[in-house]
Amino acid sequence: xxxxxxxQIKYIAxxxxxxxxxxxxxxxxxxxxxxxFAGQLNELDTEDIEETTHVLDMTNVLREDVVHDALDRExxxxxxxxxxxxxxxxxKVIGD
Amino acid sequence: xxxxxESYKALxxxxxxxxxxxxxxxxxxxxxxxxxxxxxxxxxxLNEEVAHEQARALDxxxxxxxxxxxxxxxxxxxxxxxxxxxxxAASQILANFEPLYDATVVERIQDQQGIVIGxxxxxxxxxxxxxxxxxxxxxxxPWDLNRVPGGSSxxxxxxxxxxxxxFSLGSDTGGSIRQPAAFCGVVGxxxxxxxxxxxGLIAFxxxxxxxxxxxxxxxxxxxxxxxxxxxxxQDSTSAAIDVPDFTKALTGEVRGLRIAVPKxxxxxxISEGVSLAVKKAIAQLESLGAFVEEVSLPHSKYAVATYxxxxxxxxxxNLARFDGVRYGMRIEADNLVDMYKxxxxxxxxxxxxxxxxxxxxxxxxxxxxxxxxxxxxxxxLIKRDFEKIFENFDVVIGPTTHTTAFKLREKIDNPxxxxxxxxxxxPVNLAGLPAISVPCGLAEGLPxxxxxxxxxxxxxxxxxxxHAYEQTVNFKLAPSLEGVNA
Numbered sequence: 001x002x003x004x005x006x007x008q009i010k011y012i013a014x015x016x017x018x019x020x021x022x023x024x025x026x027x028x029x030x031x032x033x034x035x036x037f038a039g040q041l042n043e044l045d046t047e048d049i050e051e052t053t054h055v056l057d058m059t060n061v062l063r064e065d066v067v068h069d070a071l072d073r074e075x076x077x078x079x080x081x082x083x084x085x086x087x088x089x090x091x092k093v094i095g096d
Numbered sequence: 097x098x099x100x101x102e103s104y105k106a107l108x109x110x111x112x113x114x115x116x117x118x119x120x121x122x123x124x125x126x127x128x129x130x131x132x133x134x135x136x137x138x139x140x141x142l143n144e145e146v147a148h149e150q151a152r153a154l155d156x157x158x159x160x161x162x163x164x165x166x167x168x169x170x171x172x173x174x175x176x177x178x179x180x181x182x183x184x185a186a187s188q189i190l191a192n193f194e195p196l197y198d199a200t201v202v203e204r205i206q207d208q209q210g211i212v213i214g215x216x217x218x219x220x221x222x223x224x225x226x227x228x229x230x231x232x233x234x235x236x237x238p239w240d241l242n243r244v245p246g247g248s249s250x251x252x253x254x255x256x257x258x259x260x261x262x263f264s265l266g267s268d269t270g271g272s273i274r275q276p277a278a279f280c281g282v283v284g285x286x287x288x289x290x291x292x293x294x295x296g297l298i299a300f301x302x303x304x305x306x307x308x309x310x311x312x313x314x315x316x317x318x319x320x321x322x323x324x325x326x327x328x329x330q331d332s333t334s335a336a337i338d339v340p341d342f343t344k345a346l347t348g349e350v351r352g353l354r355i356a357v358p359k360x361x362x363x364x365x366i367s368e369g370v371s372l373a374v375k376k377a378i379a380q381l382e383s384l385g386a387f388v389e390e391v392s393l394p395h396s397k398y399a400v401a402t403y404x405x406x407x408x409x410x411x412x413x414n415l416a417r418f419d420g421v422r423y424g425m426r427i428e429a430d431n432l433v434d435m436y437k438x439x440x441x442x443x444x445x446x447x448x449x450x451x452x453x454x455x456x457x458x459x460x461x462x463x464x465x466x467x468x469x470x471x472x473x474x475x476x477l478i479k480r481d482f483e484k485i486f487e488n489f490d491v492v493i494g495p496t497t498h499t500t501a502f503k504l505r506e507k508i509d510n511p512x513x514x515x516x517x518x519x520x521x522x523p524v525n526l527a528g529l530p531a532i533s534v535p536c537g538l539a540e541g542l543p544x545x546x547x548x549x550x551x552x553x554x555x556x557x558x559x560x561x562x563h564a565y566e567q568t569v570n571f572k573l574a575p576s577l578e579g580v581n582a
Contacts, residue, residue, distance in 0.1 A: 009453075016412065016456040017419065017433070018449060019441040027453050030511055034454055037512060038401045041470050044477065051472035052479055054303060054333070055528030055552075056290050061332040075196055079423035090421055094431045 002035045004028045100262035101574065104168060104316050107262070111167045118151040118167040118211075125169050125213055129260050135580040137235050138245075138255040140174050141182045142214040150211050164323050165210030171255045171264035174215040175222055175298040176307065178202055181212070185298045186220045186230040189418050189425045189443025199296020200331065201265060201307050201324045208323045213261050216251030220445045221415065222272055222300040224248050225517040228508050229447045236504075237280060238575040239542055243501040246276030252310045253280040257575060263311055263320050267297055269304045270403050271496075271521025274533040277310055278496035278545025281535045281573045283317045283562070284310045288553045289528035290335035292321075293328035301410035302333070304403075304525040312574075314534060314563040318342035321555065337553055345556035346563040351385030353561060354489045360396040361494030361520060369539020374495045377536040377546045381493075381565055391489070393481045398474050399523040400515055405458055405471035406526075412455030418443065450511065479527040486551045491561050495520060496533040496545030520547065530555045534562040535573050543573060 009028050013020045073086055082089040100107070110116040126144055133139055147169075154167055172178060175185040177195035179202075184190045202212065219229035227235045227250025235250045237243040238258040245254040249266025253276035256264050266273040268286035277284025285308045292307045299305060309320040322343065327336045357378060362371060382388050420426030420439035427438035444452070458467045485492060497520060507514045524531040529549050536546035546565070550558035 004457075008457075012453055012457050012460065015460065016452050017416075017436040017440055018444075018452065019437045021441065023446065024441075024449065024453065027450055030450055031454055031457060033512060034404060035457075035467075038405055038467060038471075041398055041401055041405075041474050044395075044398065044474060046470060046473035046477070049473040049476050051469060052475040052526075053472060055479065056333070056335055058290075058333070058335070063329060071196060078196065079193065081420060081423075081426035082428075088422055091429055091432050091435045093433075 002032045004031050100259045101312060101572065103313060104262065104319055107168070108162070108166060112162060118154045119148070121167060122147050122151040122169065122211060125261065132258055132577065132580045133260060135236065135241060136238055136254050136258050137233050138216055138251040138258065138260065139171070139214045140184060140186065140217050140232060140251070143178075143181050143212050146181070147211050147213055154209060163207070163209040164319070165205060165208035168210045168263060169213045169261045170205055170210050170320070171213050171216045171252060171261040172202065173218055173249050173252050173264070173266045175218060175267055176202060176265060177296045177298070178212060178215065181215065183215060185222070186218045186232060187443065187445065187448070188231045189439070191425065193424050197296065200293040200328045202296065204324045210323070216249070216255055216264060218251055219248035219447070221298070221411070221448050222248040222267055222269055223411070223447050223451055225271070225275060225514055226502075226507065227251065228504065229445060231445050234504065237501045238577060238580070239281065240501065241579055243503055243542070244279065246279035246501065248272040249284070249310065250276050253277050253282055253284065256280070256282045256310050256312060258577060258580070259574065262316060263309060265307055265324075266310050267305055267307050268525065269300050269407060270525050271518040273308045273310060274496050274521050274531060274545065274547060275518065277533040278543065279501035281543030281575070282310055282312055283314055283532065283534050284308065285317050285321060285532040285555070285558070286524065286530065287321060287325060287555055288335075288530040290333055291530070291553065291555065292325045293331040293334045295328055295330035299414040301407040302414060303410060304407060314559060314566050315343065315346055317532070318346065318559050335553070340556055342556055342559050345560040347560060348564050348567055350381060350561055350564045353381070353386040353491065355381060355386050355388045356391040356485050356489035356492045357388060358393040358396065358492060358494060359390050360393055365498050365519075366495055367499045367539065370495050370497065370499060370544050373537035373539055373544040374546055377565060378493060380568060381561070384564060384568060389489070391485050393485065393523065395474065395477045395481050396523060399478055399526060400519050402471045402474045402478065403518070403522045403526060404454070404515055405467055406475065408451045408455035409458045409468050410455070412452045412459065415448070415452055447511070475526050478523055482523070482527045482529060490551070490557055492549040494547055496547040500539050500542035500544060524549055528552060530558050532558050532562050534566055535571060536569075537571065538573070
């Protein structure tokens with residue numbers, strides 16, 4: 001029975017930029033259950049098996065480094081909740 | 097009343113001959129939606145003004161050759177961006193979001209003179225199997241309003257099943273087109289990964305997501321897929337592979353077709369009604385000259401765990417962009433990190449947060465190798481199971497789901513039980529294969545879906561098989577819409 005500690009949940013919530021609320025704390029049980037369930041994968045020997053990161057046989061699809069049409073500044077700012085002087089405005093960054 | 101039971105050809109014949117104008121058709125579509133969507137709740141946003149403008153423009157055109165989707169009404173799942181038309185992914189965090197561009201599939205529909213009718217309801221960010229995770233409202237199954245339509249493309253399936261539109265687009269990451277298609281008695285196709293551009297699809301799990309059509313007939317389905325697929329420079333994961341004419345595959349001929357039926361897909365977990373309908377369908381194909389043999393896909397039981405680890409991890413990365421900075425909901429705070437946290441905590445629903453937490457945990461240092469990397473290796477084993485079978489067979493067939501549509505709220509309190517719903521559809525996404533769900537009868541009055549899985553990029557054989565079966569049984573399944581205000 002995997003138990004996720006309160007400290008672990010707090011840490012993960014911070015990484016995920018989510019508030020550590022009662023709801024999030026309650027996820028500890030669900031997470032524990034899902035991790036237990038996922039433990040069944042350890043029944044399999046995958047020592048010499050490669051990972052599948054991509055199902056198709058393709059790598060590094062590139063294009064010519066040529067400028068295309070792009071959004072202009074006005075369009076790019078259209079959905080910004082707060083803006084100033086042609087830039088997106090956000091609250092100040094503090095601490096680390 | 098145009099009920100959209102006929103082939104798109106019959107509808108277009110009427111439009112081409114001007115027996116019916118595009119404007120009249122679009123008027124009827126919206127009148128019908130107004131009458132019945134109050135009970136079904138399939139649509140989130142309607143595109144009435146623009147649709148009517150486009151209809152008028154098509155009617156005014158004369159003498160020009162009509163393109164493939166001329167005048168055809170299409171519903172679009174709300175995780176596919178439409179320029180100037182609200183797109184929410186059924187989430188509060190995008191509740192008022194108006195995209196600045198059209199997804200490639202939408203551009204292609206418009207290039208072919210199709211008309212986008214509106215945006216369809218879904219589970220939030222495509223995370224769910226019942227449409228109960230929409231942050232707006234739950235879509236109902238047109239066959240029984242107390243049951244779910246399935247998910248996450250529940251709105252797409254319900255709108256077509258209720259004959260509000262003849263075509264819709266959904267997306268499928270672990271079964272989100274096929275499962276609702278099965279629950280609602282319509283045809284739903286998930287193409288091979290890379291067949292259809294993902295540019296403009298709000299990403300859930302980038303190595304698994306695909307857009308695909310939902311329709312009442314296989315022929316209509318092939319027609320719409322034809323119009324939207326093909327390599328796209330905007331999507332570097334789209335395959336630079338030729339697109340055959342899928343409609344040419346609809347020969348009705350399956351003599352000599354080699355069908356594999358995995359024993360793991362017809363085990364005790366399947367309900368009796370589903371098992372009976374599926375076995376009958378397989379026997380039907382045999383009587384048409386196909387060869388059927390039982391096989392094994394030994395790693396099937398690991399698919400759900402593999403999927404949830406990988407999909408949640410990819411989702412945690414893909415949903416990091418919803419931070420209140422450049423678009424969407426923002427909850428102001430006196431510092432940036434708190435702004436991120438408040439915005440995301442209020443903007444995302446519970447299931448979305450749960451999966452983000454799970455994915456973040458899986459990718460965090462100390463756990464990444466044990467979980468995420470392990471799952472990627474198991475993914476290889478699952479993919480290889482199929483490759484082995486396809487050395488000697490043309491298609492793999494089984495039920496799409498374990499049961500028919502369940503009741504509202506029946507599974508909502510148990511995430512693992514909800515996840516187990518996708519056990520038959522998930523392996524297909526992990527392996528990147530094409531697969532269709534086609535109606536194969538009723539069990540206690542509710543639709544049952546037959547799933548046909550093909551080799552990579554062999555949608556033609558999948559369509560051929562589905563079409564031959566469909567034409568033979570000629571079910572013409574449609575809900576009675578009793579209890580819907582009509």
